[in-house]
Amino acid sequence: MNVVRITCLATVLALAACASTAERRQFEQEQLAIYSKHAGEPVDRIRSFRLISWQPAGDLNLLLEARLNEWYWLEVDGPCMELPYAQAIGVKTSMNTLQARFDSILVEGQPCRIRTIRPIDYKAARAELRELRESRQ
Template sequence: MKTPIFAAMAAIILAGCASDRISDADRLALYRAHAGAPVPNFQYFGRLDGWTPLGNTALAVWTRPSEVYLLELGGTCQDLDFANAITVTNQFGRVYSRFDKVIVLGRGVNHVPCWIREIRPVDAKALRAAEQEKREAQMAEREKS
């Protein structure tokens, strides 16, 4: 008898937690709204400070804590949403659109390269503020219902 009640309570709690998260589509829209004009390349220092999958056709890469680029891919990138790690090819410390690629790493992944179609710098400070505003709006909406 305790198991069904516990499972139902866990499902309700998890559903509540999931609603605090910004969806991939909303997050991609935020990144696009705060991205500048396309650039042909960016400097790559040999490691990423972080990365954020934005569905399976785009991602954001953080080269420094306050330096982020939106990478729009030339098609779908298999397993990007579930990857533990990625790597980005580069040419002498620069990543070029239409030449370099993102490679998803991890066990059981095919390592199929995902070509970078477009690179756009993102205003990291404005992006963080917009994400916080979006979360607060979601919380307020949830409290109303």
């Protein structure tokens, strides 16, 4: 009888994990769509770059605050496996300029080359994400 209970419990937990994983992936896709909606056209570089803040946005994207309240959405070449879980990142730049296709984000010492850089209306994107989270509660 205990084996049946344990098997049933394991099955229920596995199904719950699948559901939460599917929900998390759906939210990540919606999050990326919101960032894309609020991002401008790609730029080749960020001059006078200084990393103030950052946050991951999936496996291949992150947001960087390059100057006070000036945010950019970066897409990096894969694989950049540890990006969603990184506690810190480094940036390999060229003379205080961050360049797409040449410079890299360093995650756990591994370089992830920057594919694109797009300015983003960070405040508008965060407000829309907050509304999305509240609608799900």
